[in-house]
Amino acid sequence: MPKTRYRRHKSGDPTLNDADARRVTSFSHEGLTFDVVDTGPIDGKIIVLLHGWPQTAKCWARVAAALNADGYRTVAPNQRGYSPGARPHRVAAYRMPHLVGDVVALIERLGGGPLHVVGHDWGAAVAWALAAQHPAAVRTLTTVSVPHSGAFMRSMLSSDQLFRAYYMGLFQLPKLPELFVTRGRKLFEKMLMRTGMTRDEVDAVYTDIVDAGALTTSLNWYRAIALTPPGYLSRKVSVPVLHIWGARDAALSRRGAELARHFVSGPYRLEVLPHATHWIPEHDADKLAALIRESIAMRPDAAPGDLAAAPAN
Numbered sequence: 001m002p003k004t005r006y007r008r009h010k011s012g013d014p015t016l017n018d019a020d021a022r023r024v025t026s027f028s029h030e031g032l033t034f035d036v037v038d039t040g041p042i043d044g045k046i047i048v049l050l051h052g053w054p055q056t057a058k059c060w061a062r063v064a065a066a067l068n069a070d071g072y073r074t075v076a077p078n079q080r081g082y083s084p085g086a087r088p089h090r091v092a093a094y095r096m097p098h099l100v101g102d103v104v105a106l107i108e109r110l111g112g113g114p115l116h117v118v119g120h121d122w123g124a125a126v127a128w129a130l131a132a133q134h135p136a137a138v139r140t141l142t143t144v145s146v147p148h149s150g151a152f153m154r155s156m157l158s159s160d161q162l163f164r165a166y167y168m169g170l171f172q173l174p175k176l177p178e179l180f181v182t183r184g185r186k187l188f189e190k191m192l193m194r195t196g197m198t199r200d201e202v203d204a205v206y207t208d209i210v211d212a213g214a215l216t217t218s219l220n221w222y223r224a225i226a227l228t229p230p231g232y233l234s235r236k237v238s239v240p241v242l243h244i245w246g247a248r249d250a251a252l253s254r255r256g257a258e259l260a261r262h263f264v265s266g267p268y269r270l271e272v273l274p275h276a277t278h279w280i281p282e283h284d285a286d287k288l289a290a291l292i293r294e295s296i297a298m299r300p301d302a303a304p305g306d307l308a309a310a311p312a313n
Helices: 018-023 055-070 094-109 121-132 149-158 168-172 176-182 184-196 199-210 213-224 255-263 284-295
Strands: 026-029 033-039 044-049 073-077 113-120 137-142 241-246 269-272
Touching: 026 094, 033 094, 033 184, 044 094, 044 121, 044 184, 055 284, 073 094, 094 121, 094 137, 094 184, 121 137, 121 149, 121 255, 137 284, 149 255, 149 284, 168 176, 176 213, 184 199, 199 213, 199 241, 241 284, 255 269, 269 284
Parallel strands: 044 073, 044 113, 113 137, 137 241, 241 269
Antiparallel strands: 026 033, 033 073
């Protein structure tokens, strides 16, 4: 068996190889430290994966494995409010510009954009805003479940979306949501399982969010909705977009998915998964990975390892 080659840092500490040294396991922004799951070939095309609520970067495990097997490098951060070193107490610290700024900092830590960005649930909301505010950072955008914020708002006026989104109002209240999740655990568990979560996935919510001390800080994403600057979320997206929606999604209506095209000025595609629930990254991982690959393949300028900055519009 050949000997493992070590590379020695200036500090004198040996490392297994250059690939290990180039892995991004954390990054900093605004004095906060974020944990990152960085897997796949170190020189593969980079795909940033943004999770939603109530989940962590772990929700991307199956999608990442499928993409890694095809030669892609996936980078999934535990976002603000989730990473132990990135849990500010003030609700204002969770306004969308801060959440977007975190991802910009991650992209810069990875060498700069444009990169392929995928987001689910709240991660999709951040990804939409990132592409709108920083188009040079995004090569392709894949959003899962949650449409553009403008489409979401319009859908509440023209469908049953307002009824579906009742929990968003509840989660903006002080203290009550925490009591519901902890003291009303059985009821909250039933609510999650009605949306399609499995028993193991519900248990993970309590292990990774509640027991880990991230419940209040992750809920602050909802509480900061009203603090986002007017007009920040209404800007159109110019980068290529693939939006994926599950027909059995209990939280998001088809109307929002259909309206999203009005907020995209570049190439746009809507993919409806007829049997999918809200939890597409876990339950439809292979299909999602295949769709992401298709979207990337449609960009002929998306060369492996290409981190050159896109021209400003």
